[in-house]
Amino acid sequence: MKTIVMSAVVAVLLQLSSVAYAVPTICYNQATGGLWLSNDAGSPLKAIAVVSAMANFKPDFNLYAQPPGAVFDSGDIPVAIAYLNFPTTGYSGIFIGNVLNPGTPASDLSGFYYPDSLVQPPLPLGICFPEPSSCVMAAMSALAFAGTARRARRRCAASSDRLSS
Secondary structure, eight states: OHHHHHHHHHHHHHHHHTOOOOOOEEEEETTTTEEEEEOOSSSOEEEEEEEETTOOBOSOGGGSOOOTTOEEEOTTTTTEEEEEEEOOOOSSOEEEEEOBOTTOOGGGEEEEEESSOSSSOOEEOEEEOOOHHHHHHHHHHHHHHHHHHHHHHHHHHHHHHHHHO
C-alpha cells in the first residue's frame, strides 16, 4: 500500500513539473516580411508590442490580422504595432501578416509584453527567424544517424555469418 501511495505522489509531482510555459515570441521571415506572434505563457497577455527601429511596418491596416479577443492598436505604425488582450496561441502562434518590408534586418526588431497589468514594467519578447544553417544541421544529423544504422546492420550481419559457419 505504501508503494502505491508513493507512486501516486511521484506521478502527480512529475505531472506538475512537466507543465512548461514559454516566453511570448516574435517569429519573422525576412524574405516575405511575414510576422508571427506566439503566446505560450499560459494565459492571455494584457499587451504585446513589436517595434521596428527603422520604421519598417507597412501602413496598410488591412494587412494586419485580428486575433480573436484581441484589440489591434495601430497608433504607432510604421514604428510599432501592439495588441491588447492578446490570446494564448500555443507554440505555433498567430500569423499577423506580411506586415514588414521584405529584407528588414532581424536586428531592427524588438518587442515587449505585459503579462498581467499595464502598470508593471514590460518584459522583453523572444525573437526567432528561420536560418538556412538549421536545415544544413538537420541534414548532417540525419546523415550521421543513417551511417550509424548502416554500420550496426553490417556488424550484425558479419557476426551472424561467423556464428553460422
